[in-house]
Amino acid sequence: MNKSINSSIIIKSLFYAAIVVIILLGWLGNKVGLILSTGYILMGIALFAVLLFSITKLIDNPKKSLKSLLGLVAIVLVFLIAYFTASEESLSKIEVTEGYIKFVGGSLTLLYFIGGASVLAIIASEIHSLFK
Numbered sequence: 001m002n003k004s005i006n007s008s009i010i011i012k013s014l015f016y017a018a019i020v021v022i023i024l025l026g027w028l029g030n031k032v033g034l035i036l037s038t039g040y041i042l043m044g045i046a047l048f049a050v051l052l053f054s055i056t057k058l059i060d061n062p063k064k065s066l067k068s069l070l071g072l073v074a075i076v077l078v079f080l081i082a083y084f085t086a087s088e089e090s091l092s093k094i095e096v097t098e099g100y101i102k103f104v105g106g107s108l109t110l111l112y113f114i115g116g117a118s119v120l121a122i123i124a125s126e127i128h129s130l131f132k
Helices: 003-028 032-060 062-085 098-130
Strands: none
Touching: 003 032, 032 062, 062 098
């Protein structure tokens, strides 16, 4: 059995076990803080596992990973452009910082850009398949 497959089976088993523990804790009593903390820990472990496997795959085959890296760099660049062009004006009645407003505005602009690009890619793909 491949080493990465073996480690992914172990990680999946740990996640399933943690989910069962969270369900049991929620069923046995209202321990919201403990459940949230466990969820945050699981998200951290998942993020670490994704980064670890991505870096391992990048090291194993850097040529195939180049397109993914370029896509990631493009997304980061579009977000930075959206962030620096976002307004600092708050329309909310609650007190928030200017950095938070710019982050939310930049994230929304990135969402609009990626959504529009996805729709255009789908349309272009359909047109291309018609002429094929």
